[in-house]
Amino acid sequence: MVKLIKLSSIANQDWREVLIEKIEDLDIEDIELDFNDLLLNCDDIKEINSLCCKSRKRIINIKSTVPETIVSAKSLFFKSELYLKSNLKKNIHSGSKRKHNSEEITFHQGTVRSGENIHCQGHLFLLGDVNPGGIVRANGDVMIWGRLLGIAHAGLSGNNTAKISALQLMPVQLRIANKVARGPQQKPEPGLAEQAKITSGLIVISPLTSYK
Amino acid sequence: MAKDTRIILICSGKGGVGKTTLTANLGISLAQQGAKTAVLDADFGLRNLDLLLGLENRIVYTAQEVLEETCRLDQALVRHKQEPNLALLPAGNPRMLEWLKPSDMEKIVEMLSEIFDYVLIDCPAGVEDGFKNAVAASKEAIVVTNPEVSAVRDADRVIGLLNTNSINPVQLVLNRVRPKMMASQEMLSVEDVTDILALPLLGLVLEDEQVIVSTNRGEPLTLNGSKSPAGKCYSNIAKRLQGEEIPLIDPSKEGTSFGDKFKKLMQTKIF
Numbered sequence: 405m406v407k408l409i410k411l412s413s414i415a416n417q418d419w420r421e422v423l424i425e426k427i428e429d430l431d432i433e434d435i436e437l438d439f440n441d442l443l444l445n446c447d448d449i450k451e452i453n454s455l456c457c458k459s460r461k462r463i464i465n466i467k468s469t470v471p472e473t474i475v476s477a478k479s480l481f482f483k484s485e486l487y488l489k490s491n492l493k494k495n496i497h498s499g500s501k502r503k504h505n506s507e508e509i510t511f512h513q514g515t516v517r518s519g520e521n522i523h524c525q526g527h528l529f530l531l532g533d534v535n536p537g538g539i540v541r542a543n544g545d546v547m548i549w550g551r552l553l554g555i556a557h558a559g560l561s562g563n564n565t566a567k568i569s570a571l572q573l574m575p576v577q578l579r580i581a582n583k584v585a586r587g588p589q590q591k592p593e594p595g596l597a598e599q600a601k602i603t604s605g606l607i608v609i610s611p612l613t614s615y616k
Numbered sequence: 617m618a619k620d621t622r623i624i625l626i627c628s629g630k631g632g633v634g635k636t637t638l639t640a641n642l643g644i645s646l647a648q649q650g651a652k653t654a655v656l657d658a659d660f661g662l663r664n665l666d667l668l669l670g671l672e673n674r675i676v677y678t679a680q681e682v683l684e685e686t687c688r689l690d691q692a693l694v695r696h697k698q699e700p701n702l703a704l705l706p707a708g709n710p711r712m713l714e715w716l717k718p719s720d721m722e723k724i725v726e727m728l729s730e731i732f733d734y735v736l737i738d739c740p741a742g743v744e745d746g747f748k749n750a751v752a753a754s755k756e757a758i759v760v761t762n763p764e765v766s767a768v769r770d771a772d773r774v775i776g777l778l779n780t781n782s783i784n785p786v787q788l789v790l791n792r793v794r795p796k797m798m799a800s801q802e803m804l805s806v807e808d809v810t811d812i813l814a815l816p817l818l819g820l821v822l823e824d825e826q827v828i829v830s831t832n833r834g835e836p837l838t839l840n841g842s843k844s845p846a847g848k849c850y851s852n853i854a855k856r857l858q859g860e861e862i863p864l865i866d867p868s869k870e871g872t873s874f875g876d877k878f879k880k881l882m883q884t885k886i887f
Contacts, residue, residue, distance in 0.1 A: 515814060517776035518769050535772050535812055553812070 406464050407432045412440035423452065427459050435461050439468040446476045446597075446613045453480070471509065471529045471547050475569060478549060479597035479612060486529075509544075516540055516554065523560075536576060545569070555579070569599035569612050583607050621729035624736050624857075625754035625783065629770030631741030633762045634791040637827060638850070639738040640668040640836045645854030646734050647701035648838070654693070654732040656724065658750040659740035660708035660716070669696060670834025671704050679724045680708045680716075689727050698839060703732070718752030725753035734857075743777060751778065757786045758818060763793060763804040768812055775813060787818035789853060794823045795867040806867060819853035820865055821846055 409426050411419050419442060427435065435456065444452075449466075456463055466477040466484040477484040508526035516522055516530065518537030527544035534540055538554035546558040548570035557579035559566025564581045575587040578600050585600075585607035592598060597612035626639045636659070643655040656679070657665040666672045677692035696702040705728065708716055728735045737754055740746035757778050761771040771788075778786050790809055797803035810817055824846035830837045837847035838854075852862050 517779075518772035520776050533812075533814075537769055537772065 405432055406434045406436050408436045408438060410438045410440065411442055413442050420451070420455070423455060424459075427456065427461050430459075430461065433460065433462055434464045436465040437463060437467065439466065439470070439473050441469050442473060443470050444468075444473045444476055446480060449473075449476050449480055449482070453482075471527075472569075475547060475549060475571070475597055475612065479571060479595070481595070510542070515550075518554075534570075534575075542566075564602050567599050567601040569597060571597050573598040573600065573609060578607050578609075580607055621732060622734050622857075623725055623729060623753065623755045624734065625739055625750055625757040625778075626736060626760060627739035627747065627750070627757060627774055627778075628741065628760040628767070629743060629774040630761075630767045633760050633767050634821070634827075635741075635760050636665050636668055636738055637831065637836075638758070638760055638789060638791065638821070638853075639665060639736050641838045641847070641850035642854050642857070643669070643702050643704075643734075643736055644696075644699055644836045644838045645851045646736075646857070647696070647699045648851075649854060649858060650701065651733045651858070652701050652731065653734040653736065654703050654705060654728045655736045655738065656728065657704070657706045657738050658721070658746065659738055660706065661740065661746065663706055665738050666694070666704060666706060667834060668831055668836060669702075669704055671696065672834070675704075675706055678706045678708050679720075682727070683720055683723060689731075716749055718749050721749045721753040743774065747774075747777075751781050751783065754783060757783045758789055759786060759813070759815065760789045760791050761809065761813070762791055763798070763806075763809055765804065768804065768809055772813060775815065786815055788813055788815040789819050789821065790817065791821045792823045793820050793867055795869075798867050817864060818856055819849060820867065821849040821853075822865070822867075 407430060411422055453463060463482060466482050467487060468474050469487060471486060474484050474486045509529050510524035510526060511529050512522055513531040515532045516534045516538035518535055520538050522528065522540045524542050526542065528540060528542035528546045530540060530548045530550065533550040534548060534552045534554040534556065536553045540546055541557040541560050543560045543563065544558070545566050546556045546568045550570065551572040552570040552575045554575065555577045556568045556575055558568045559581040562581050566580055568578060568580065573592060577587060578585045580600065580602050583602060588609065598609050599612045600607055600609045626635050628635050639655055643653050646653045655665060657663045666675055671694050674694050677687045679692060681687045682689050682692045693703040693705055725735055737750050739750040759771050759775055761767045775786060788810065790806060794803055798805050806820065822845040824844055826837060826844040827846050837844055838850050849865065855862055
């Protein structure tokens with residue numbers, strides 16, 4: 405049997421307290437976590453996992469409406485699923501100072517092959533790979549739950565804070581706003597999600613551990 | 617009468633990777649296994665499937681004349697001498713490039729599918745009109761590629777186009793595999809290719825000098841039950857198409873001498 409535990413940012417409480425309270429007196433070992441609209445990074449999820457381990461609970465599945473949370477969970481090899489928000493107005497995060505844009509997220513499932521082109525207005529969340537020769541472009545962030553081997557352009561309309569994240573970042577080229585960078589020559593570590601963003605005028609790739 | 621004819625497009629995007637050679641050998645193999653097979657040369661601008669099958673001097677009519685009703689279909693079909701189950705239909709005359717439309721192609725294939733169990737369409741290189749014509753009439757596809765970056769890139773593009781034309785299933789044949797170069801990582805490995813293309817692998821074909829000899833002679837390798845490495849690969853692919861389960865060859869175990877095995881052992885990571 406699996407017990408579903410729901411957490412969210414609405415109550416404006418610290419999620420750690422809520423979680424500990426909820427799992428403390430539970431006699432079921434397997435739990436499923438619903439993070440709803442919480443924005444959690446890899447460190448947060450590691451912490452949650454250790455909290456669960458302490459009280460002898462095992463995380464079977466993670467659910468969330470926030471793509472970043474899912475990417476973090478996925479990169480730590482948790483089974484996870486993304487679902488759509490039922491109410492967009494409650495879209496405020498207490499765990500993070502960064503407010504999530506209420507811009508639309510476009511979901512695309514399937515590999516973007518050579519010569520194919522995806523363009524969207526808001527954020528782009530892609531479930532699949534971008535093969536060499538394929539191009540994905542978005543006005544907001546580009547999040548790829550798969551490998552980026554082609555070209556990605558985030559912040560098309562000049563948004564310097566846009567980010568590109570992928571489970572494996574090996575692009576031909578990265579473009580953020582009006583900056584262009586060539587992809588890294590060496591292969592990244594497998595199982596390590598990475599993100600690219602503009603830091604002091606340059607596109608920099610770093611491991612995907614925190615969203616700031 | 618609707619027959620369960622399998623209409624298979626053989627395409628690659630890039631030229632020179634072995635579409636026509638695969639079509640010819642697959643045609644012969646399928647015919648040998650008792651399936652009535654037609655090979656349709658859709659590459660009518662630069663046709664050479666007839667050369668590979670050694671049937672060049674027997675072509676009188678083409679599909680063009682059949683559609684114009686100046687001849688019957690069975691007059692245009694060229695039966696293979698040694699393999700009566702196999703027939704070739706050239707799509708058109710190289711001098712008249714403009715006539716063929718996707719609807720014409722569909723008509724020809726429909727006529728063929730009333731007689732044959734398999735229709736193999738040899739697709740021209742590229743993704744322009746010739747490709748579009750060939751795709752219009754097909755139901756499933758085999759994508760041929762070489763373990764080279766450029767061939768894989770073009771194959772990827774073609775697979776995208778096949779998907780948008782709802783061709784299903786699409787399978788992959790990796791041609792001109794050199795086990796030694798794969799072992800020493802000088803060539804893209806089988807995994808590298810399947811990783812990017814994400815298609816089920818129908819077969820590997822080993823690099824083989826005999827292919828050149830057989831092409832020049834007009835006798836496909838599979839014709840005389842050749843024991844050459846590539847010939848065996850081709851007939852295995854035909855068997856897999858028919859639904860037989862035959863394990864794929866392992867390039868790392870193929871044709872390796874003791875020296876190579878030792879070298880490979882030295883490269884194996886123990887830790």
